[in-house]
Amino acid sequence: MKSLQKGDKKLINAWAFYDWANSVYSLVIATAVFPIYYETVTNGNNGKVQFLGTEFNNSSLLSYSLSLSFLIVALMSPILSGIADYTGNKKKFLKFFCYLGSLSVMSLFLFTGQDTLWIGILGTILASIGFWGSIVFYNSYLPEIAYPEQHDRVSAKGFMFGYLGSLVLLTFSLTMVMKPEWFGITDGSLPARISFLAVGIWWIGFAQVTFYYLPNNVFHKKPEKDYIFKGLRELKGVLKSLNELKALKQFLTAFFLYSIGVQTVILLAGLYGKKELGIDTSKLIIIILLINLVAILGAYIFSRISEKIGNIKTLKITIIIWGGICIAAYLLDAKSEFIDLQFYALGGTIGLVLGAIQTLSRSTYSKILPHTEDHATYFSFFDVTEKIAIVVGTFIFGFVGAITDSMRNSFFILAVFFLLGFIVLSFMKEEKE
Numbered sequence: 001m002k003s004l005q006k007g008d009k010k011l012i013n014a015w016a017f018y019d020w021a022n023s024v025y026s027l028v029i030a031t032a033v034f035p036i037y038y039e040t041v042t043n044g045n046n047g048k049v050q051f052l053g054t055e056f057n058n059s060s061l062l063s064y065s066l067s068l069s070f071l072i073v074a075l076m077s078p079i080l081s082g083i084a085d086y087t088g089n090k091k092k093f094l095k096f097f098c099y100l101g102s103l104s105v106m107s108l109f110l111f112t113g114q115d116t117l118w119i120g121i122l123g124t125i126l127a128s129i130g131f132w133g134s135i136v137f138y139n140s141y142l143p144e145i146a147y148p149e150q151h152d153r154v155s156a157k158g159f160m161f162g163y164l165g166s167l168v169l170l171t172f173s174l175t176m177v178m179k180p181e182w183f184g185i186t187d188g189s190l191p192a193r194i195s196f197l198a199v200g201i202w203w204i205g206f207a208q209v210t211f212y213y214l215p216n217n218v219f220h221k222k223p224e225k226d227y228i229f230k231g232l233r234e235l236k237g238v239l240k241s242l243n244e245l246k247a248l249k250q251f252l253t254a255f256f257l258y259s260i261g262v263q264t265v266i267l268l269a270g271l272y273g274k275k276e277l278g279i280d281t282s283k284l285i286i287i288i289l290l291i292n293l294v295a296i297l298g299a300y301i302f303s304r305i306s307e308k309i310g311n312i313k314t315l316k317i318t319i320i321i322w323g324g325i326c327i328a329a330y331l332l333d334a335k336s337e338f339i340d341l342q343f344y345a346l347g348g349t350i351g352l353v354l355g356a357i358q359t360l361s362r363s364t365y366s367k368i369l370p371h372t373e374d375h376a377t378y379f380s381f382f383d384v385t386e387k388i389a390i391v392v393g394t395f396i397f398g399f400v401g402a403i404t405d406s407m408r409n410s411f412f413i414l415a416v417f418f419l420l421g422f423i424v425l426s427f428m429k430e431e432k433e
Contacts, residue, residue: 007150072129397414
């Protein structure tokens with residue numbers, strides 16, 4: 001096949017289509033269906049489970065598993081990215097992590113209870129590594145498939161494809177879980193397990209479109225035999241340049257601070273709604289759907305705003321709104337007769353700025369990169385920054401909730417991190433992009 005030129009619409013659509021392929025993992029597996037299924041099949045014995053000869057609380061074990069996966073990705077992605085940049089085989093790494101993640105998700109079909117808990121935990125860890133590992137290499141293609149003036153719209157297109165695709169499969173999965181009789185299913189665990197298979201097949205299947213069109217070795221690298229050590233040398237060079245590039249260092253600092261808030265809200269807003277506010281599970285599912293639907297609109301609107309006023313100013317607007325969300329969550333009263341409507345409104349607002357801040361973060365980072373051939377390595381630090389933010393944010397949320405006996409206070413603390421991120425961004429000049 002004739003290679004497509006940078007900026008070509010077909011190439012851009014093929015790149016964005018990987019978001020359509022893999023986002024079903026983050027919504028169906030990480031957010032909606034799998035956590036509920038896991039809680040259901042492991043809630044016997046007061047939620048205590050045996051794993052590797054040790055007794056764990058079931059929810060703690062799942063949390064530890066995800067934390068381990070984030071740690072593994074954070075440690076290995078810069079090293080692998082350095083090797084990928086040196087050898088020019090970035091596409092092979094993208095494929096590897098895609099296949100690892102999708103096949104691991106499919107293995108969750110075999111997770112039926114305590115006897116197969118090891119499959120559930122191992123599948124969870126490997127699927128998370130596959131998803132987040134592939135994102136590093138996927139994001140790093142942005143400067144290679146689109147010109148800087150296209151980055152905002154292209155980044156937005158990817159997230160829009162992702163939100164839409166995940167909504168399609170989540171709607172199917174929830175229909176099957178809530179109305180199994182429509183599909184002639186009598187086994188209570190089967191609908192959720194079929195949805196795990198569907199996610200893996202969807203991910204690996206639609207990713208083939210991306211793999212077919214994306215170029216490989218665009219800089220025509222000709223690696224020598226000791227490519228591992230040369231790749232590590234590539235990584236060392238990027239690390240050194242990070243200390244010398246003021247704008248890049250400022251942005252990563254701001255990104256870390258506001259990502260603590262963003263990622264923690266995404267992961268724990270549902271738990272807050274259920275335990276602190278008493279929102280029904282069915283209504284929480286509706287809110288998840290609402291967030292992802294509105295996120296499509298948010299990604300589109302704010303990518304257009306950024307074209308008018310610039311990325312930094314637009315990001316600052318979204319951060320102000322995120323801070324307002326945290327304050328609003330802190331002020332919500334579970335006893336209010338309008339609590340359901342208030343939480344719906346909060347979910348809609350989260351959706352509006354979720355797509356916006358994710359889109360603009362990726363495109364802004366892409367714009368301020370130096371002229372380089374080491375895109376994967378640079379984007380690995382973007383990814384590591386986000387993973388560390390997740391670990392820090394979830395720890396702070398849990399710690400503050402524990403010492404104050406209320407998750408409400410945790411949201412107030414998260415607002416402080418948005419304020420700090422806003423302050424750091426305020427020292428960046430728009431022309432630095």
